[in-house]
Each structure stands twice: as structure tokens, then as C-alpha cells.
Amino acid sequence: MQVAVDGPAGAGKSTIARILAEKLQLIYIDTGAMYRALTWKALKLKIALDDEEKLYNLAKDTSIYFLQATGKQGIYCDAVEVSDFIRSPDVNDKVSLLAAHSRLRKVMVEKQREMALDKSVIMDGRDVGECILPHADYKFFITASLQERASRRMIDLQRQGHKDDYDRVKCLLRKRDESDSSRETGSLKILNDSIVINTDRKEVEEVVAEILSIIKDN
Ligand code: DC
Secondary structure, eight states, X not given: OEEEEEOOTTSSHHHHHHHHHHHHTOEEEEHHHHHHHHHHHHHHTTOOTTOHHHHHHHHHHOOEEEEEETTEEEEEETTEEOTTGGGSHHHHHHHHHHXXXXXXXXXXXXXXXXXXXXXXXXXXXXXXXXXXOTTOXXXXXXXXXXXXXXXXXXXXXXXXXXXXOHHHHHHHXXXXXXXXXXXXXXXXXXXXXXXXXXXXXOOHHHHXXXXXXXXXXX
């Protein structure tokens, strides 16, 4: 079984997809984490985020993969575990600039398709249903209001020990939505075969149960 989970930042996609992966015995692939890992490396190498050519080469030459260590899935960038680094405010602010480049996206989509080839997976991102798993058994579009998503992002940041301001977080989310929705390829959108799930005022368990009931009913 292959499940695509798309939606805007902060809607709860990763949390929900991770739980569903466990319950349905699927491999979980967080495609946003892959764009974040590449952004982390680009920032470290001081590559300008508008330098298409350099970023394209960076994507081609970088190995990004997931490994299960001490019961938790970690993301690695050229053998360095970057799971914590990729959640920093700096990466948050810059990742959609990098993700906007079409040639780089082609390289990433190729890597992501390879990861999913002949496997039972649940993948979350923006273009999973459209570009990575167009034949997925289920395509969910998980969304929530901007206010709710900003509040959740604040809680995540605090939990990770980062300080930020609610209005700034909300403004950045709005900008990220705009940039994710308006780019040339792999933009964020509801597809004809997407099942839309709104998570406003819902507990994670409620959303998971809702999705499981849709899958079981089919
Ligand atoms: O889901 P996230 O917030 O970790 O995603 C980080 C960024 O990567 C976000 O700006 C959108 C981008 N992204 C993308 O363009 N395509 C994907 N398949 C996944 C994420």
C-alpha cells in the first residue's frame, strides 16, 4: 500500500503520517525533511539560495537517507545526522526558497521515487500525490487554519528549545504557503483524487482514527 499525505506547513502531516506508518506497518518518508537537510547543507556551505546551478549540483551530489536508530527514525545528510539541525529557525525561514527551484526538485523527486519503489510507504510533503506517488492507493490533503498552524509551530519550537515570536511565525507560515503554492512545479494543491482532512480543533488521535476508518472502509 502507498499513501500520499500532502498539505501546508504546520497542519500536522508529519505527526499523523508517523503514527499511521506504525499502525499500518508502512515505511515513513518525510520529504520535507529532505528539503530541509539540503537547505542545512547549503547554508553550511554558504551557497546562495538563489544560485540555481549550485543548488542543483548540491542536490545531485548529496546523499540523504533515513535510518532507524534507538527506536527513532533519524535523517542523515552525507552520513551526518541532521534530525535536530533541520528544525532550526534559520532552516525554517529559508527552506521554501531552496524548494522553489524546478531542476533541484526533479533531482529530489527522483530520489524520493527511488525510496518508495516497490515498497509499502506513507510519504508526506507537498507534491507527493501529484509527482512522487501519482498512483498512490490513498491521497490525503491535511490542512488547518493559519492561526492554528502558527500556534502548533510555536509549541514545536519551544519544545526544541528555540525562541520565536507568534506574529513572526504566523507571517513566515503565510509566506511559506504562498511560495509553496505558487511555484512552477510540484506546487501545493488539492488534487481531484485528494481526500481533504481539516485538523482544526481536533486531537491527533481523532485525525488518525478518521483516516484509518477511510482506509478500512475501502
Ligand atoms: O513539511 P515541511 O515544513 O518540513 O517542509 C519544508 C519545506 O519543504 C516547505 O517549505 C515545503 C518544502 N517541501 C516541498 O517543496 N516539497 C515536498 N515534497 C516537501 C516539502
